[in-house]
Amino acid sequence: xxxxxxxxxGVLDVINDNKFSQTGAFNLRENGTSIxxxxxxxIKIKKKTDKPGIDIYIDGKTDGEAVYIPVVLSxxxxxxxxxxxxxxxDGADVRIVAGCGIHNSGCNESxxxxxxxxxxxxNANVRxxxxxxxxxxxxxARVLNPVTNxxxxxxxxxxxxxxxxxxxxxxxxxxxxxxxxxxxxxVTERLMTDGEQKAESNIEVQLNGEDSSAQIVSRSVxxxxxxxxxxxxxxxxxxxxxxxxxxxxxxxxxxVGSIPEIRAKNIDAAIIHEAAIGRxxxxxxxxxxxxxxxxxxxxxxxxxxxxx
Amino acid sequence: xxxxxxxxxGVLDVINDNKFSQTGAFNLRENGTSIxxxxxxxIKIKKKTDKPGIDIYIDGKTDGEAVYIPVVLSxxxxxxxxxxxxxxxDGADVRIVAGCGIHNSGCNESxxxxxxxxxxxxNANVRxxxxxxxxxxxxxARVLNPVTNxxxxxxxxxxxxxxxxxxxxxxxxxxxxxxxxxxxxxVTERLMTDGEQKAESNIEVQLNGEDSSAQIVSRSVxxxxxxxxxxxxxxxxxxxxxxxxxxxxxxxxxxVGSIPEIRAKNIDAAIIHEAAIGRxxxxxxxxxxxxxxxxxxxxxxxxxxxxx
Numbered sequence: 001x002x003x004x005x006x007x008x009x010g011v012l013d014v015i016n017d018n019k020f021s022q023t024g025a026f027n028l029r030e031n032g033t034s035i036x037x038x039x040x041x042x043i044k045i046k047k048k049t050d051k052p053g054i055d056i057y058i059d060g061k062t063d064g065e066a067v068y069i070p071v072v073l074s075x076x077x078x079x080x081x082x083x084x085x086x087x088x089x090d091g092a093d094v095r096i097v098a099g100c101g102i103h104n105s106g107c108n109e110s111x112x113x114x115x116x117x118x119x120x121x122x123n124a125n126v127r128x129x130x131x132x133x134x135x136x137x138x139x140x141a142r143v144l145n146p147v148t149n150x151x152x153x154x155x156x157x158x159x160x161x162x163x164x165x166x167x168x169x170x171x172x173x174x175x176x177x178x179x180x181x182x183x184x185x186x187v188t189e190r191l192m193t194d195g196e197q198k199a200e201s202n203i204e205v206q207l208n209g210e211d212s213s214a215q216i217v218s219r220s221v222x223x224x225x226x227x228x229x230x231x232x233x234x235x236x237x238x239x240x241x242x243x244x245x246x247x248x249x250x251x252x253x254x255x256v257g258s259i260p261e262i263r264a265k266n267i268d269a270a271i272i273h274e275a276a277i278g279r280x281x282x283x284x285x286x287x288x289x290x291x292x293x294x295x296x297x298x299x300x301x302x303x304x305x306x307x308x
Numbered sequence: 309x310x311x312x313x314x315x316x317x318g319v320l321d322v323i324n325d326n327k328f329s330q331t332g333a334f335n336l337r338e339n340g341t342s343i344x345x346x347x348x349x350x351i352k353i354k355k356k357t358d359k360p361g362i363d364i365y366i367d368g369k370t371d372g373e374a375v376y377i378p379v380v381l382s383x384x385x386x387x388x389x390x391x392x393x394x395x396x397x398d399g400a401d402v403r404i405v406a407g408c409g410i411h412n413s414g415c416n417e418s419x420x421x422x423x424x425x426x427x428x429x430x431n432a433n434v435r436x437x438x439x440x441x442x443x444x445x446x447x448x449a450r451v452l453n454p455v456t457n458x459x460x461x462x463x464x465x466x467x468x469x470x471x472x473x474x475x476x477x478x479x480x481x482x483x484x485x486x487x488x489x490x491x492x493x494x495v496t497e498r499l500m501t502d503g504e505q506k507a508e509s510n511i512e513v514q515l516n517g518e519d520s521s522a523q524i525v526s527r528s529v530x531x532x533x534x535x536x537x538x539x540x541x542x543x544x545x546x547x548x549x550x551x552x553x554x555x556x557x558x559x560x561x562x563x564v565g566s567i568p569e570i571r572a573k574n575i576d577a578a579i580i581h582e583a584a585i586g587r588x589x590x591x592x593x594x595x596x597x598x599x600x601x602x603x604x605x606x607x608x609x610x611x612x613x614x615x616x
Contacts, residue, residue: 236585248572250572250574250575250577251575252575253575254575255571255572255573256571256572257569257570257571257572258569258570258571258581259567259568259569259570260567260568260581260583261565261566261567262565262566262567262583262585263563263564263565263566263585264556264558264563264564264565264585264586265563266558267558267559267560267561267562267587268587269558269585269586270584270585270586270587271584271585271586272582272583272584272585273566273568273581273582273583273584274580274581274582274583275568275570275580275581275582276578276579276580276581277544277570277571277572277577277578277579277580278572278577278578278579279575279576279578
């Protein structure tokens, strides 16, 4: 077992909920290199030979297993670009826990760009969890620009659970999904920005297969002078159903923009979206304050409740 | 009174609901020139000297009066560009009925671009109605690209009622609105496309004034191979409220896109949007058919009901 330093341990605890251990199928990338990895009976991880990153092969007999592939950047001024490809065979049931944490205690920008591509076969069930987090008292920016490409085969279910907890100065998220026949997509996106942080999230879902469906729920809180823009886009190319919902709480001097796009190209495409931006609920705030909480504590309770 | 030809009379009946008469304040533009006009006690119309178009002065004592300013294009292959400016004084209550009809029986494109600008003072009430319509058995396209700029002063109400009835081959609508303190905007947009028609509507509302509000309701029906795109955008720059709702029925091989954008730049901006695209309600259709209507008749009833 590889000995990890305190900074890496601390970051891993946050992005992987204290669950990361060097057992089963896993790969830990630290400051641009894979420092430890393991395979399991059904999940094999191979280092790419043509570019940075790994190929993860999940066989059809995988049944509820989890694979951890966290990334930690603790060197200030580093730019890390990685390509991870996931090959999920027909019938597999898998949970993939990614996540990236940047600890920047220097004055230079630390940046991680993860390009993740999922090739999902038929009748599979994939849950992909990803937490983004920044920390460190340096003045250097913590930047995360993930690109996620997802191809979902016939009758498969793909669940994308993505959260940007805090401390990320700048992010541009690009998520592209193509759904086959009877394929289902569930996206839950949670995002919090503060200070001078900027966040942009673009999600494009092509509902290509008959009876495919997509549900996107995005919840965000903008504090300080931060700026957020959401642009989920559902395109119905066949008989399909999609529902997009974006809700944001705006605080302080933050700016939040929401541009959900829906496009029906087939008479049997049924697409709905809803979005709302508003301030924190004053009645809830008052109620919690009468229970003895300070204004800050009451706000924190409401925000965590809203995001979870 | 100027004698009008049958084509112009027929088009006017459609776009002005049989209400146009050469009395009170009015201006009729036919094939690029104003062919008749009249003033009233409180509403004066002056021809522009620097460019095509008119200035319409509506004084503060105007109380419920209507002014008609229709445009008819019956010459095939003609491009008509016109600038109309409306100066609405504090306290005026006025109804402005515009509308443009193109009769194209030739093989060349007929096009009308109306640039309308509204300068609305305080405590005024303005209702602006506009119907767009195309007819004629020529192969030449009927094109309408209206630009509408609206500045609404303190405590004024502006209602924009716009409808594209049928027969318009291509349209790109640009509507820009700035709202002052306590100003209210109501927009109702109705649009029907068929065949190879294309329609795009962009509405940007800047809610600048404290306690300003905007309500945008857009309803559309896409038939044939037609393509529609809606892009309403509400930007909350102060304490304000906005609600955008877009509903579309998709039929045949039509394509409908809806991209309502909301952006809150102030903690007290509350903005909501909702949109839905789907096919015609099958239950309603069945019900009407059991009452003896043909499928076409039943569809027509549902569509007219949805648009009105």
